[in-house]
Amino acid sequence: MFGVKHMKWWGWGVEGVGFHHEDKPRFAPFVKEKVGLDLSEPGTAAPGFDEIDVPESLLPDELAAALARAVGDKHVITEDLDRVVHTFGKSVRDLVRLRRNQLKRVPDAVVYPGDESQVSAVMQAVLDADAVLIPFGGGSNIAGSLEPLTGETRPVVSMDMGRMNRVLDLDTEAGLARIQAGALGPALEEQLNRRGWTLGHFPDSFTHSTLGGWVATRSSGMQSDKYGDIADITRGLRMVTRTESENGPGVDTVVLRPLPSTSTGPSVREMILGSEGRLGVITEVTVNVHQLPEERVVLAWFFPDFERGLKAMQDISQSEVNVLVARCSDHRETAFSFATQKKQKGVKKLVTDGLFKMLERRGWDLDKMCMAFIGFEGSKSHVTHQKSLVKDIVGKYDGVFVGKGPGQMYDQKKFDTPYLRDFLLDRGATADVSETAVPYSQIKELYDNTITAAEEAMTEAGVPGYIMCHLSHNYHSGACLYFTFAVVEKPEEQLQAYDMVKRAVQQSFIDNGGTLSHHHGVGMEHSPWMEQDVSPAGSGMIDSLFDAVDPGKNLNPGKVTHTGEPGVSDLSDW
Template identity: 65%
Template sequence: MAASTGQNSVKHMKWWGWGVEGVAFHFDDKPKFAPFVKKAVGLDLTGEAPPTSVDFSQLVVPAAKISDDLMTQLKGTVGEEFVVTDDEDRVVHTYGKSIRDLLRVRAGDFPRVPDVVVYPGDNDEVQSVVDLAVAADAVLIPFGGGSNISGSLEPPPAETRTVISLDMGRMSKVLDIDEDSGLATVQAGTQGPDLEEQLNQRGWTVGHYPDSFTHSTIGGWVATRSSGMQSDKYGDISDITRGVRVATPGGPLALRPLPSTSTGPSVREMILGSEGRLGVITEVNAQVHRLPDERVILAYFFPTFDAGLEAMQEISLLDSRPSITRVSDARETGFTMATAKKSSAGQAILFKVLKRRGWDLDKMCLSFVGFEGTKQHVSRQQSEVKEIVKKHGGIGVGKGPGVLYDQKKFDTPYIRDFLLDWGGAADVSETAGPWSRLKDLYYNTIQAANDAYEELGIDPGWVMCHLSHSYHTGACLYFTFAFVYGDRDPMPLYDKVKSAIQQSFIDNGGTLSHHHAVGTEHSAWLSQDISPAGSKIMKGLFAATDPGRNLNPGKIC
């Protein structure tokens, strides 16, 4: 949908689910999907399909609470058409897109919604809105693309003050490219596809592709310490972000895009992952790269997940590191194959060959490795990776699966909406840990999820995982879990499984989140993650910057 603000054409996802209206997951051309889902979570998809949307007219949306004086001031700052109190616009800005968010919005559970949505057009307007919010003792929540899944967007349920959602969608331009330095100045509301389109037109790329790429913004990436599918080459957003401009209660904060500094504790690092608690990010100075001459994603199979992990660790030490290193466990490999169209004859022959070699196809794991650069560099990378894959018992299966992965990599969130329609819940938790702890972290987390399912009487429940984002010292493990709730209240079931997974991360040497931020969803584990002293320092930082708790209160800590 587009925002209902006349001249404003800011793009929003549908209020009740992921992505845009008219786009949804279907399995008509995926013959293995229904049998797979039946086996994985016990859900029978052979009956009549349920409705795929929710009727907004049936919802009861609390009335907006904002004084005439503040409304007048906001309109005078950004223009009347960019100050919106329309119910659907306010609902769009109430939650993110976690399973908790989707369950609540479908149920019409709105303990608190923003009272007004404001669309600023430039840095000065953002600063003025921040100043107005503080002066009026209102709550201000920055909004990018609305893709957050950690509870970073919702107003505090008991909040009695006026809540302003500050939508950055009008600020969506690449303002400048310093070609000598490889730096782009980008407005914070620029969504992933628009960013790459503007950069590509001039021969550049930022190289950052999170799962939410099609509906998230560069400002949101910075505010949540995002990571992307090509972070092995281009770095996480913390590496990409060299400077920022932030509207704060004390005036504009401007951090120049310097290559490195020794100027005390890093204020840049404080802004990264701050989720709007320290101010509203308005501009980002991002390091950019020339578009590569060649880009290839190849697929590999490993006989076990352990073999895949060991290969990814060795690949991470190469001088010519690939852009993508990803390996799915056997469960996720099965899921990936179930979402594909009809198998080819070549695939059937390959599986017969692997069985003759002694492979247990139920343990087989699919991997993708991406290569970028000059033709010579890509050739060298492929050769080095081929030797490592062979050393760990793997086999290359060519470009075909990699092409399909590249085409479909942003479509998976649509499956959550599909499952919700059928009475199933699915969500994700991700972590990062050192290589020495990674296998224990993986196996113990799988066990923790399954133990939670057993305690809840959910049989079968589902949990799967892939490795992504490899580093010198460790890697990210990304878990997806799913279950059918039927006639039961899904929220306590979700809480039990989610909590078991999160606690396992901490108990087994991982972090509470690698790239999905803290929000409210993960705040219970913050002190365990960074120690009570670290949590105290963070609370002190927020209190000093925002003593009135006007900026996105209740998030992180």
Template identity: 45%
Template sequence: MQKDEQRQMKWWGWGAEGTRLDVSDKPGLWPYIQKTLGIDIFQPTPPVRLEDIKLSPVHVEPTFMSALKDLLRDDQVSTDHKQRVIHSYGKSFRDLWRMRNALVEASPDVVVYPEDEAQVVAIVTLCDQMNVVLIPFGGGSNIVGGLDAAQAKGRTVVSLDMKRMNKVLQVDSDSMTATIEAGVLGPDMEEQLKKSGVTLGHFPDSFVHSTLGGWIATRSAGMQSDKYGKIEDMVLSIRLVTPKGTIVTRTVPKSASGININHLCIGSEGVLGVITQATMQVHKIPACRHPHGYIFPNWQSGVAAMRECVDQGLIPVVSRLNDPMKTGLSFAYKAESSSTVAKLVSKLIKWYMFSVRKFDP
């Protein structure tokens, strides 16, 4: 497993620390963006320096901090400037704009890193007793303002970073289920499941930088939801820590009695409590994969083809219909071939599509 800092995204944008998008082999990308958006792509817009972001002073009662340190090791409690910045906002356009311009209105006073459910229970109980705001934090990819502490109104704010609870605890190959801690990031989870020859089959756009608990708390959908369903279709049972106790649902595939408590937790956005683990339906890793791509003359014919696939029960693992603008972006993002023949063939195909067949450009 990677260390905490290696699993964190940049504080000012998407992607891991130290990574950048290399587009040197994609000569068509910048011209496409410039033409489509009408912006000056060559004008640098760097974020402010981390040290220039001014945070409010740490507001923590000594009795609370003392009690917190009685529960956790020193490396599990942080008031570090960078960690407070990272845990202040998610990755929505609004969040990133504020972060890149040093407009951090509120930030957590303390970041804590529990390593098991018992520690989560203790932290939740302590925060409840001392009227402290507690915000669960997974990968930090939230885009609905769920990490914003602006409504704390003078109360101490604690960010509960779950990423150290990152293990696949058990795989049942007979029932095809896996019990997984909520803080595991997508790639780490799939790497562990792969050892048992199974996959969860859930790949949201934020897969690399989001956690199982985050997927459940936000009722996530993914790339392969056509085949395996959305996250609520995969959850068999949940453990949810609340100030009044821990909700534990039964691991059964279906139930014919009463309200499904799982569905009160799924999509709860961290409001009801902290998801610590879940038992999920998993699937055997496919023996092979056959990717296919088709180009339709217009949007309407593409929709008709997708509908016919559904009517005939032909449901691939992934099916995505792109509109003309997204298709244009895909072409622009494609790496340039070094082969003269390949370049010529590409030009001929585009000429045939747009000039002869009159496809929507």
């Protein structure tokens, strides 16, 4: 649509691309052993779009005319496919509901503004009609931040920012770039790279997510150890928001200049970061950018166990080392990674077999072994020095250098993992992720207790399942722990055991000193834990902010704070 790329309506990524295990000989046996799923049996593909019952558009003629005046007739779409694409994000719950043909409330129209003035005109039309406006970036959100509330009787308009995708200005002296909010990760980097610069922000969703979406959900990228999270990268922005006057609701633009630091009261910038469309529509962002490095390399190490890997990552973070990536998988995720490798042959197989035999002679239990990736970037001399510092730290925890090969594979495949979820859904397995951030002093306890909580929930639900974890995104005081889990359920019961495990994991985060989400946002999936995370008084402050800016609840209502169950979107829940 107008050059705007969308993911397939029923799953992750683009049509024709998916996960395949035929070239990975250890994958099917691994899945069979861990969760009892036989991959030799054919899966059940997602339904065809003609099998989906799409509610009719409820767009009133008057609002349709106002939207057309705002963006032009051809940029107001009411066709079923476009409306369904803009209904959900890509959470497990979203994908299961699509497969079950459970579309309770769908946007009545999708609009594609081309500039900030059109965003303002659309918002004014929506407010005049007492309708609902939901901003849409790439549609990759997995926390329930996009869907209309069930039972919403007002017209719902999805605003797709995809036409606003340009780098507008590059200040090479300050290292700042002004970029439209609808720019997808690849388009943004391509425009910067042509001029020798990079943003350095690479979340898992990079291929299918936008700068505005990153800001609205407080995203974090794989290279955050060097470049910071999006909250660190964002220096200024523009956001169209609602205003109130004697004549009724109007619109205005919040303008935050890209200053290096300020001491000017509560931070408006921080209020907007993570606001998920409830305060307005972000139209452009000014971000820190960096010149492309002379050298970049990601190397791999093995550790005898996860505890020593965690300690090594902590020491690296709190040392003078400045790495690009510092990520360590537990033994469960390490085993999964080995299972997804293609068959090794020749010299490569001999080297790998020899390494494992050497580790066994050292007394390692290979079932407890963990793999870490550590990345370096900069001038050749800087990279050489940093590698030397890391070598000394890793050696204290019995780390064994593996080389460049696994790191190169990690770099090549880092954006492909979400395709596995669709493959498993076809075969009756529900897989998802939950991530938290926790101080180093509590990180091992949170890890142990979360694994236990998830496995107890699987036992209680009476289903086979698997959970694994890695550490990433290091900070001075702590780090992110990123858990991936899967359960095998009967199709008619799908989401029941999943919900039990998901809730057990999220509650474990809170009970063991972590946050409900490190970088996936809140939406409606995580909002039931907000009061426990930020305190009832803190959650009340957030509600008061939203109510003050948007008293009519016209801007993406129901996200971030509501009192219902995870993922429930009925109006009575907030």
